[in-house]
Amino acid sequence: MRFTDAVEFALASLRKRRLRTLLTASGVMIGIGALVSMISFGKGMQKNVTEAFKASDLFTTLMVMPGGADVPSRDPARPRRPAETAGRAGAVLDDAAVAEISQIPGVRTAYPDVSFPALIALEGEEEFRLVQVVPAAVAASNAVRVGWGRAYASDDEEGVVVSRSLARRLGTDEPAAAVGKTLRITSVSIDLGELASLDLAGLFSGKGLPVAREVYDFPIVGVTEITAFGGGPSPVQNDVIIPPGTARRIKRLPITSIWDLFRLRDGRLGYSAASVKLGSLRDLEPVKSRVREMGFTTFALADQFDEITKAFYFMDMILAAVGMIAIVVAALGIVNTMVMSILERFREIGVMKAVGAGDGDIRRIFFFESGTIGLLGGAAGCVLGWAVSLVINRVVNFYMARQGMPDIDYFAFPFWIFLGAVGFSLLVSLVSGIYPARRAARVDPVIALRHD
Amino acid sequence: MNAPPIIQTRSLAKTYLIGDVRVAALEDVTLAVAEGRFMAVTGASGSGKSTLLNLLGGLDTPSAGTIEVDGALVSAMNREALARYRRFGAGMIFQSFNLVPARTALENVELPLVFSNVDKKERKRRAAELLEKVGLAHRANHRPSQLSGGEQQRVAVARALANGPRLLLADEPTGNLDSRTSREIVGLLAELNRGRRLTVVMVSHEESLVREYAHDVVRLRDGRIVGTESRA
Ligand SMILES: Nc1ncnc2c1ncn2[C@@H]1O[C@H](COP(=O)(O)OP(=O)(O)O)[C@@H](O)[C@H]1O
Numbered sequence: 247m248r249f250t251d252a253v254e255f256a257l258a259s260l261r262k263r264r265l266r267t268l269l270t271a272s273g274v275m276i277g278i279g280a281l282v283s284m285i286s287f288g289k290g291m292q293k294n295v296t297e298a299f300k301a302s303d304l305f306t307t308l309m310v311m312p313g314g315a316d317v318p319s320r321d322p323a324r325p326r327r328p329a330e331t332a333g334r335a336g337a338v339l340d341d342a343a344v345a346e347i348s349q350i351p352g353v354r355t356a357y358p359d360v361s362f363p364a365l366i367a368l369e370g371e372e373e374f375r376l377v378q379v380v381p382a383a384v385a386a387s388n389a390v391r392v393g394w395g396r397a398y399a400s401d402d403e404e405g406v407v408v409s410r411s412l413a414r415r416l417g418t419d420e421p422a423a424a425v426g427k428t429l430r431i432t433s434v435s436i437d438l439g440e441l442a443s444l445d446l447a448g449l450f451s452g453k454g455l456p457v458a459r460e461v462y463d464f465p466i467v468g469v470t471e472i473t474a475f476g477g478g479p480s481p482v483q484n485d486v487i488i489p490p491g492t493a494r495r496i497k498r499l500p501i502t503s504i505w506d507l508f509r510l511r512d513g514r515l516g517y518s519a520a521s522v523k524l525g526s527l528r529d530l531e532p533v534k535s536r537v538r539e540m541g542f543t544t545f546a547l548a549d550q551f552d553e554i555t556k557a558f559y560f561m562d563m564i565l566a567a568v569g570m571i572a573i574v575v576a577a578l579g580i581v582n583t584m585v586m587s588i589l590e591r592f593r594e595i596g597v598m599k600a601v602g603a604g605d606g607d608i609r610r611i612f613f614f615e616s617g618t619i620g621l622l623g624g625a626a627g628c629v630l631g632w633a634v635s636l637v638i639n640r641v642v643n644f645y646m647a648r649q650g651m652p653d654i655d656y657f658a659f660p661f662w663i664f665l666g667a668v669g670f671s672l673l674v675s676l677v678s679g680i681y682p683a684r685r686a687a688r689v690d691p692v693i694a695l696r697h698d
Numbered sequence: 699m700n701a702p703p704i705i706q707t708r709s710l711a712k713t714y715l716i717g718d719v720r721v722a723a724l725e726d727v728t729l730a731v732a733e734g735r736f737m738a739v740t741g742a743s744g745s746g747k748s749t750l751l752n753l754l755g756g757l758d759t760p761s762a763g764t765i766e767v768d769g770a771l772v773s774a775m776n777r778e779a780l781a782r783y784r785r786f787g788a789g790m791i792f793q794s795f796n797l798v799p800a801r802t803a804l805e806n807v808e809l810p811l812v813f814s815n816v817d818k819k820e821r822k823r824r825a826a827e828l829l830e831k832v833g834l835a836h837r838a839n840h841r842p843s844q845l846s847g848g849e850q851q852r853v854a855v856a857r858a859l860a861n862g863p864r865l866l867l868a869d870e871p872t873g874n875l876d877s878r879t880s881r882e883i884v885g886l887l888a889e890l891n892r893g894r895r896l897t898v899v900m901v902s903h904e905e906s907l908v909r910e911y912a913h914d915v916v917r918l919r920d921g922r923i924v925g926t927e928s929r930a
Pocket residue numbers: 714715716721722723741742743744745746747748749750
C-alpha cells in the first residue's frame with residue numbers, strides 16, 4: 247500500500263478513537279515536556295556558568311604559587327599537584343618575582359594575592375572581613391563588576407570598593423546610597439621585630455602578642471553587583487577591595503595563614519599566591535611554561551574546563567534520566583493503546599487480510615498510528631516543556647529579585663532541543679509500535695472472520 | 699467439463715488440534731473446478747465447507763495435499779505470496795458480509811485496490827463502476843449500518859471483484875438473508891458467472907437455489923467428498 251494511504255488509514259483510525267488518542271498523546275506530551283525542560287535547564291546552567299566564567303576573565307587568569315605548593319585538583323587519579331604544574335620547592339614569590347612575571351610577553355598585569363583580616367565598620371555596624379588588595383587596573387576590568395559608583399582610578403587613590411551584600415549587611419539597602427559613605431577599617435598589626443625575639447615560652451606565659459590596633463577611614467567609591475552564582479566566579483572574591491598603594495600605608499599583619507608565619511621564621515618573606523592576567527587565552531601556555539621555568543607552581547582554570555564540561559555532561563545525563571522515566575511510562579501507554587486497538591479491530595484486520603493486505607501493510611498502518619501519536623505528543627511536549635520552563639523561570643526570578651539577584655534565564659532552548667525532542671518522541675513511539683504492529687500482522691484471518 | 703480446471707486440489711487435508719485431540723476438518727479432498735463453472739458445495743454444519751473455501755481462498759494453509767489455482771501452487775505459497783493471491787487471484791464473500799463498519803460502501807469496495815497500490819482517483823472510479831454493476835450506485839456513500847443485508851452483500855461482491863480475480867468464493871452468502879434477497883444475490887453471482895467467465899464456488903444449504911443455478915454440486919460429510927453431480 248502507498249505511503250499516503252497508510253497515513254490516511256492511521257489518521258482515520260486515530261480520529262475515530264479521538265479521546266484515547268488524545269490521552270495517549272498527552273502521556274507522550276508530559277514525558278517529552280519533562281525531558282525538554284530538564285535538558286533545557288541543564289543547557290541553561292551550562293550557558294550561564296560558561297558565560298559568567300568568560301565574562302569574569304577567569305579563563306585568562308593564571309594563578310601562581312610558590313614552588314612546591316599544593317595545587318587544587320579534582321582529578322581523583324592525581325589528588326594533588328600534577329607533576330607538570332608543580333614547581334621546584336623553595337622558589338619564593340616576592341615582589342621581584344611578581345615584577346618579573348609581569349614582564350613576560352602576553353601578561354597584562356601580575357599582582358600578589360594579598361588580603362588581610364580587619365574589622366569593617368559603616369555607620370556603626372561592624373563585621374570582620376578579609377580586605378583584598380587589588381590593583382586599579384584589575385579593579386577596572388571585568389574581574390570586578392562595579393554596579394554603582396566606580397572603581398578606584400589609581401593604585402594610590404584613597405578609596406575602597408565594597409560588595410553589595412556587605413553594604414546591605416552593614417545597613418545600607420540601596421547600593422547607590424552607599425557610594426560616598428565612609429568605611430572604617432580597623433586593622434591589627436604585630437611588631438615583627440618583637441615577634442622574632444619571642445619564644446614559645448613567652449607566647450604562652452601570658453605576655454601575649456605585641457598587638458596594635460590601627461583605625462583608617464576611606465570613602466566608598468563603588469559597590470559591586472551581586473552576580474548570579476554565589477557572588478560570581480571571579481578572581482576577586484572578597485567583600486572589600488582596596489588599591490595597593492593605599493594598602494601599603496595600612497599597618498597590618500602580613501599574614502593570612504599560619505604557614506606564612508613559618509615562612510617568616512626563616513626570613514623568606516613571600517606571597518602565598520599571585521594572580522596573572524593574560525591578554526588572551528592563547529597566551530596561557532607560553533606564559534605558564536615561562537612561570538614554571540622560574541620555579542613556580544601554576545594553576546589555570548582553563549585547564550580545568552574539560553572537567554567542568556564533563557561535569558555538565560554528567561548533569562545532563564542525570565536530568566535526561568529523570569525525563570526518561572516519564573518517557574518510559576508514555577511508551578508503555580502507547581503500547582497499551584495499540585494493543586487495545588488490535589483487539590478492537592481484530593475483525594477489521596481480518597477483513598483487510600482477506601482482501602489482500604500483506605503482513606507489511608498491516609504493520610505499516612499500526613506503525614504510522616503509533617508514530618502519529620509520537621509526533622503529536624512530541625510537538626505538544628515541546629510547547630509544554632517550554633511553557634513550564636517559562637513559568638518556573640518567572641517564579642524563581644520573582645523570588646531571586648527579593649534577594650537582590652538579577653534576572654537570569656535558567657533555561658536555554660537551542661533549536662536542536664525541539665528537533666531532537668520531536669525526533670526522539672517519534673523514535674520512541676515507533677519502537678513502542680513494534681510489538682503491536684507485529685502482533686497485528688500476525689492476526690489469523692480465519693479466526694478473525696469466523697462469524698460472530 | 700472439457701475446459702481445463704482453474705482449481706485442482708489433490709488429497710487435500712486439514713486437521714485442527716484441540717488440546718490433544720486431532721480434529722480432521724477436511725480429509726483427502728481431490729477436486730477439480732473447470733474455468734467458468736458455477737460450483738455449489740453442500741453438506742451439514744461442521745462438514746468442512748468453510749475450511750475448504752478458506753483453503754481455496756488462501757486464507758488458510760492445508761495440513762496435507764496440494765491446491766493449484768490457475769497453474770499456481772497455492773498450497774506452497776509463503777505469507778507474502780498468499781496475500782498477493784488473495785489480492786488478485788480469488789475474491790471472497792461471507793455469510794456475515796464482513797464490511798468495515800467505519801467505511802462507506804465506496805470505501806469498502808476501494809479497500810482491495812488500496813493494497814494493490816492503485817492511486818486514489820482510479821480507485822474511486824473503479825469502485826463506483828463496480829457498485830453500479832451490482833446496482834448500488836445510489837448507495838455509494840452509505841455506511842454498512844445504513845444498508846440492508848442484501849445491499850451489504852452486494853457491496854461485498856463488488857469488493858471481491860475489485861482487483862479483477864477470475865475466481866469468486868462465496869461462503870454461505872445467503873445465510874443471513876431472506877429467501878427473496880437470497881435469490882437476488884445468487885442471481886447476481888450467476889449473472890457475473892455468465893457475463894465475465896468468472897468461476898464461482900458457493901457454499902449453500904438451499905437446495906432450490908443450488909439446483910437452479912449451479913453447474914456442479916459437491917457434497918461433503920465429515921470432511922470428505924461423498925458425492926459430485928454435474929450438468930452440462
Ligand atoms: N480453527 C479451528 N479450530 C478447531 N477446529 C476447527 C477450526 N475451524 C473449524 N474447525 C472444525 O472443523 C470442522 C469443520 O468446520 P467448518 O469448515 O467450519 O464446517 P462448515 O463450514 O461445513 O460448517 C468442524 O468440526 C469445526 O469444529
